[in-house]
Amino acid sequence: MTVKFLVGLILIFAYFIIVRYIIEEIISPHVIGTGNYFEGTHFTYYIFDNLHWASKPIITSTIIWLVINFIRTLQNEVQLNEEKKKAEIQFLKSQINPHFIFNTLNNIYSMVFTKSEQALPAIEKLSEIMRFTTYETQKEKIPIESELKYIESYIELEKIRNTKTIYIKLDLVEVKDKNQIIPPYLLLPFIENCIKHGVLDDVKNPVLFSIKSNSKKIIIETENHINNKLKDVHSGIGIANLKKRLKYYYPNKHIFKVKNDGIIFKSYLEIQL
Template structure:
């Protein structure tokens, strides 16, 4: 909680205290007056008001600044009770010393009558002492709870950012590993496509190194990345790669987390049959208003599966949960030898 708001809460409380305890209302004139501002210590009423207010403020901040931070512990009720008893002792002792001893010696009057017993004095001041103690405790609770809530939000945000960065670090090496394998294959075959592939790899790494570090990017940048990825991956396919990327995008500048969609495309390349005209790997991306929908379908090639199968998809599920909790749906189904994905995100 910001310091200025804490100060404002204190000011509001003391304004209430002044109007409740120090102001005198005249119903005939419909006005308030403040006798305490006369600074007349010889008048018993004013002198007692000055001493009580001073003790009230002292006990209030003694509890707020020292006792509550140091002794309050929900797991130790005995400690709390003893701290409150200590405050009552200080309050009663100060009030008795000032109003019954010093005032009687210096000003010739005191507060309680001569026949008032010590037991009655203590009993009566339990009520008056409870006022600053309870008021300061409640205010401390409010400020402390708001501060803890803010710290919890910061902690959760920090944890979320750490988890997202960790997931990104898992994605990047996987992409690079696959792409380097593709380029190695092209160089081994002495293909003319090798140099363009190196240039495309440079673009991919630039995207992953710089733009992927942003919290969000424009959708068109992710789409361009997917286009380059498809082109690069298609180079290693024997024959014509049967890949179709359909785009129906209303707002290319809408923001999404980087590297959010590529795992589904990568998964199709890694595990699908890509040179069969009868089984086209189809990728369809639709963005309309505040919805983003990605649908893919590809045939399944069992012999291409390995122990790393599914790492990218599991990774993206975690990222979706972090970025879009309760604002996304992901349906992955397998029917016969076809693999279907539908991702629906509410931006």
């Protein structure tokens, strides 16, 4: 790039000198009978003199071009980064949907195979969830109420497909504005993680899910006893995915902490709006 720039400058100066020489020392003497320089002026002096006169407009125009080119480069870089981030978000969303649907379909298949009465209600709940994943997740932001309803359907589906009674407390929901806009799949990873790795059938130690939301901040907290008998090869997808999306949607505006002592798992997310 530097070599091309220097070559360009040399060519511009050469072009200026040659064109001015043709006009002033060849065409002018034939048209008006005199040139711009005294007769006998050495060509070396002519070159240096023209370098002096050419330097101002050429350097000025070069600086203007460099500034414009720099601004365009920055704009292109910002646009490319934005497109890259959007592509990454779409990829992260695609990681969530197939994994959940795959697991759910496997469970519904088992219900149908065993002719369980819960098969049809499970399919109905899955249909509601599919509507959400088909339409709502295509949007950049959605009302918080939409995802809360989605979570309720998700939990109902878990209750249907589990043979034991599961205990999840959702009564700690304090949302002042149910139309508050959030990115889709902001809340689900917390519940999904609790269900996948928590003890669900202990009435004395239910899974706790708390969300407080107002115009200034959103606070989400969960707590569950860890089910050490469960082994899930996909255990890292939900939380790792959530961290990446938080960096995109709320850079330097969120606090995300987890605590795992081998018995109890706690998570805390605070988002500054």
